[in-house]
Amino acid sequence: MSQTVPIILVDDDPDEHFLFRTDLEDAGFDLDLESFAHPEDALAHLYRRAGGPILVLTDMGLAGDDPVEFIELAAKTLHGGVIGAYSGARNPDMEANCRAVGASFYIVKPISSAKLEAAIVATDAISIEVLPDGRRRLVCA
Numbered sequence: 139m140s141q142t143v144p145i146i147l148v149d150d151d152p153d154e155h156f157l158f159r160t161d162l163e164d165a166g167f168d169l170d171l172e173s174f175a176h177p178e179d180a181l182a183h184l185y186r187r188a189g190g191p192i193l194v195l196t197d198m199g200l201a202g203d204d205p206v207e208f209i210e211l212a213a214k215t216l217h218g219g220v221i222g223a224y225s226g227a228r229n230p231d232m233e234a235n236c237r238a239v240g241a242s243f244y245i246v247k248p249i250s251s252a253k254l255e256a257a258i259v260a261t262d263a264i265s266i267e268v269l270p271d272g273r274r275r276l277v278c279a
Contacts, residue, residue, distance in 0.1 A: 143191050143193055143278065145185065146175075146192060147174070148194065161250070189222075191219035191264070193258065194221040196223055198223050198225035220243070223241045223247055265277055
């Protein structure tokens, strides 16, 4: 059985941390999810962690921070994983900037588990494994 790909969520709104966890658990996912309100804390965690693929999700509306810079720095720590960005508004220029520095996908809110799953699976780096009990988890593709 493959190892679960951990998820790092970076969003300055604690309600989003709760919503992501709840939505994914309600969709039947077993999670290894850590949430950070500040990109610098997430980067410190990413730099300290041992190798292995990871999924990083970041909000583009990080108060007082540059999410594109965060994506560029975080992209160097993924070990075969992916980073995705999400925003409350469609912005083709921002999406292009995110992809140019390492983002694999860009999702416009509202984010559903189906929309997130489709974006993740489309990267070809992470897939969804169905466990014997019917629950699901993210694994290396």
